[in-house]
Amino acid sequence: MKPEDRLEEKNPIEDLLRMDRIPHIWCPGCGIGTVVTSFAEALKRSRLDLDKVAVVSGIGCTGRVAGYVKLDSFHTTHGRAIPFATGLKLANPELKVVVFSGDGGIFGIGGNHFIHAARRNMDLVVVCVNNFNYAMTGGQVAATTPEDANASTAPYGNFEYPFSLPYLADAAGATYVARWTALHLRRVTKSIQEALAKPGFSLIEVITPCVTLYARRNRLGDGLSLLKYYYDKSEIQHGADTRSLAIGYQDKLIVGKFVDREKPTFLDAMNTHLSKVLGDDYQLYGRLNNGGN
């Protein structure tokens, strides 16, 4: 098909993508692209100065997001997107820094960084695409794999207890926590938009089918039907007790916005505290209430 024959001349989020890197590497039926679309839409609605938005990713399928978004974008090491983002944000407090990575990077190898960034209330938006397995390396068992699900390194089924990401984020001190499935397009967009507007540490978990590995291995059908399955199995419970959010194999998914609270960010706390203790000797760093709009 010639370009002029295309129904739409331009993808609506084309101006936010590195079109010279498209086509992307994601499998047909994967939900990551959908989450990127929601992110782009949220960015547009946020009216943030796009020069001041940076995206940091780790390694893995979702780790490739940084390579496709036309912003200052950093593809770092496996699990280390959050500490990289921490340094970036603290060095240049004007930035709105978004971490876009998978469950393996953020909650497996990088779990320690996640809980500490949440504890400090570092001003970061973390979008975690949870596909229940290590996809880039071939469908190995993860810290998020539901009990009994099959994985290439759990060929007889998983017998470990998985993390509940919103529960962990809540306990560690995150100020905004939401969970959706990739098919909740408008809701994911709205959550990202809210998180972008909110100073502090935010987690948005998006449940996504991994069609090539997790779905095939567990005989869960094609991407589209699994996407729909997750959506149909979900039940919106805003403000649900985060202790009730564990995910069982192909079981009900509680989604919604669970946490939305106010707390000074790391930089606000640093500026306030050191100003109080040191008075005029303290050189204010960045500006107070940084990271807001």
Place this chain on the structure above:
Amino acid sequence: MKRVKADPKGVLTGAHFLDGDFAIAEGALAAGCRFFAGYPITPSTETAERFSERIPSVGGVFIQMEDEIASITALIGATWGGQKVMTVTSGPGFSLMMENIGLACMTETPLVIANVQRGGPSTGLPTLTGQQDIMQARWGSHGDYEIIALSPDSPQECFDLTIEAFNLAETYRVPTFVMTDECVGHMHEKVVIPSPEEIEVVERKWYTGPKDKYLPYKLDDDGIPHMVKAGDGYHFHITGLTHDEKGYPVINADAQDTCVRHLVGKIKNNAEKIIRIEEDETDGAEVVVISYGITSRVAIRAVQQARKLGIHVGNLRLITIWPFCEKRIRELAGKVKAFVVPEINFGQIVLEVERCTAGASRVIGVPHCGGWVHNPADILTAIKEAVK
């Protein structure tokens, strides 16, 4: 390279009585470092403590991270946020940093790491000295790359060489290490901090051309690409993958050849400009003692004793460890009977000396596995053995 005078806010001009660890923190502040991320580890913690105490009135950030992996990675992020950055650690923490030192090399991110070495392996001797991380500094991360490493032998040099480390890191866009040790780190001596006008600081090589023409890895005439920082509207991309001029991943052997050849070449080709050594009576010497850091202060005693015995001994101190002073060793090889190489490890720099000498002179190592410095008598014995 644009050299400017130091920002007076960070410079504590005057004569002080400081230990090496404190002097490193002062050197960093004088060099313009305004971001420090670290994790406590003996015997390096005093540098972090000093920085955390001083930075609030200078203007900048100190953050104690959850581990050394987070510390080094936060440094890389902070460099791309526009700051000059450093961390300090010791053996176990240095080991944890290795993967992301590779990321810093691959992304050509200037940063400074001070390693106050202690005895290893593993937890080893947390409070006692060692020089056992010399090869790790050079080869510790996976893949082919080059770094710069300096070795101070006094608190004064901890201050001076930390500034130089920042300047080299910016000039070559490479991680630069200050490889000190527990003895120098905890040694208190007079440290003279000059006035800001007397301190030369290398500015980051900022890109100033049109925004849409910026290519993160396009080499400038001097072989070093320009930098920008996040937030300035360049919408650039950086990756740890093998990449092209745009910074985009390219996964093939040709791209790898260009990329890695550059990372290695920018240091190798400038080695003579980078390397600093100190020599005393090496011309015409029968024996040359090669040492660095705290060991050079012990070796000097053995050299003096040998000279009293009528042996013509030269002394060569490595200030720059990496890149290694290959050319100078090759010149001396064959002219001297032997090189004597004391170091507080089981033989690391001695391997480099053997390589460069290529059999033209004898090379006698004086190993020591850490916990204390050499007895000068052991070095003297090796010198006597060398002239037999």
